[in-house]
Amino acid sequence: MPLRRCILLLLDGLADRAQPALDNKTPLQAAKTPNLDYLAQKGLCGFMHAARPGIPLPSEMAHFALFGYENEFPGRGPLEALGAGIELEPGEVAVLARLVSVEVKDGGLYIVEDRFKVTPEEKEAIFSALPQFSTQELTITFKPISGVRGVLVLKGEVSASFSDTDPLKSKAPVFELEPLSFDKTTLKTVQALKQYLIEVWQVLERHPVNKRRRERGLFPLNFLAIHRPGKMQKVEPFAKRWGLRPLTISSGVIYWGIGKYLDFEVEKAEEAGDVAREFSERLRIAQTLSQEFSFIHVHHKGPDEAAHKKDPFLKKKVIEVFDQVIGENLSWLTSPENLLVVTSDHATPSSGPLIHGGEPVPLIFYGKGVWQDGVKEFSEIACASGALGRIKAQDFMYLVLNFLEMAILSGLRYGKVPRPYFSEKTKAFKV
Ligand SMILES: [Zn+2]
Structure with a gap:
């Protein structure tokens, strides 16, 4: 059986609020996104918050919750330093x-x-x-x-x-x-x-x-x-906790620090101001390394940065660029050995005084055996009516293990430290 893996496309600060300049649509709702809409139609949609709805989160806290370390967040200082x-x-x-x-x-x-x-x-x-x-x-x-x-x-x-x-x-x-x-x-x-x-x-x-x-x-x-x-604290490596070999393809010291702290392989991506070229390059790296890793985090700050400029039109345009690049890579992204996830870490309002927003983020799971819930498009509102409903980021890795068919029946305990996945490393009974 080919290696199955999760590819997580994380578009930073993607969610937004109703923007009067966009006829009260969010930039994601207003953007033309035929490829993301296709994934929503053929996948399972929901929405997610990494703490409590209403709480504006920074990326690093949201990522810690998403990766299953919500109670082990060390603070931003050590992460940037690393x-x-x-x-x-x-x-x-x-x-x-x-x-x-x-x-x-x-x-x-x-x-x-x-x-x-x-x-x-x-x-x-x-x-x-x-x-x-x-x-x-x-x-x-x-x-x-x-x-x-x-x-x-x-x-x-x-x-x-x-x-x-x-x-x-x-x-x-x-x-x-x-x-x-x-x-x-x-x-x-x-x-x-x-x-x-x-x-x-x-x-x-x-x-x-x-x-x-x-x-x-x-x-x-x-x-x-x-x-x-x-x-600084020593935490359990991601590979041990979830049984998946992790890679992050990202730019910026905070993401490299998160990767280092949780023992991901860190691929430092280029950042030169051309979102299409940068995101294409990140997906190319993901494809090249896909046989070596079973959890690939492909991150880009584009939507968050556009929103920080308080420009909903720019954010809409940037989202359309991501959609286009995803379209160019759709055939390998949706190949049967991949569980594809498209989501975000937090909302960033592209108008008003807030740095980040407390709205949940939309989410698609796409892959073999994953429910197809009939949601027509990828947006905050459309995904809110998806069959997954609202999940906490803390549920995310369990859903990944489940869809990758690695999840173990709750209550079974194998090895010195029982895990939520079936590990080939668990020792055989010696005679
Ligand atoms: Zn931000």
Whole structure:
């Protein structure tokens, strides 16, 4: 029997809300998508949320739930660090940190600008001026990732149980760093981190680069705002948990970090601004490697990025491009050994102030033996009337095992750690 596998096409931020500019249709409803509609007609449709409907999720949390690790999400900090090639040991903490321009207002720091042009020389000088910090219990080090962004790595006796200071926008206060639990390690971590961040501000305030920038009427780069800390932990590899050999084909440090954390093979895809070419290339890689992997995550940020530009027409156009590329690959994607899934991680509204939306996302399962429920098109609303109904992302991997005919009868327990799938690695009874 040929190897059966799941190919998961994950179109980031695909779901949306009714857009007045599109006659109150969502961009997906308004888009011409004959190939996705075909898959909806020949497959099983439903809709899904990775937490609770109404909660806007970031991609990384949605992916953790989808992959069956919802209770083991480590925070975005360690994932971005890993994706950028920064090695972390279990127990170490990473928190995202970015340079912002602050001034003092009523005794507190206030972000006056968080987007600015910086020369490579200025950045280099500022980054190398950041203090090395250590106490008896811990050390804090800044590691750059891209642009003016990086992570602070906390080693030693450290906790990740503290609040975010970065409001993620300008013309807003830097929020106070607060402990989120009251054990000794957390209190000491927060105390040290606060001291470190004040030191950063003092050093950068008087740095010659910032003196020159001020003289030229430019905003100084004089503080590190931090958000989304997390502690590195060892988790069970995806292949062990689900019995499937996983590959991710994606771009961006966060997706590479998720892959590394869960022990996927990571294929770093190109990102040059041409959605059609990039998605075609990702599908070509998937096809080439399809004999080696049984779970292939093909990801693209196109719909999410179009929605962040608050342009529903652009998002509609981008969706049409994906449909076309899927059409060009339809014959191998729908070959009998594939279980094909098309879905998303979260909604991204292409108008209004929200970063992400809390609506569920549409979902198609297509493959041998999978119900054909008669849904006519691929959209949020059409999929909501599909026979699968609304599922939680936590159900997703069990459905994959079921459709791949790998799922084991609940209650049967084979091996030291009973699994939900039938494993060829389970030892034979020795005599
Ligand atoms: Zn987004």
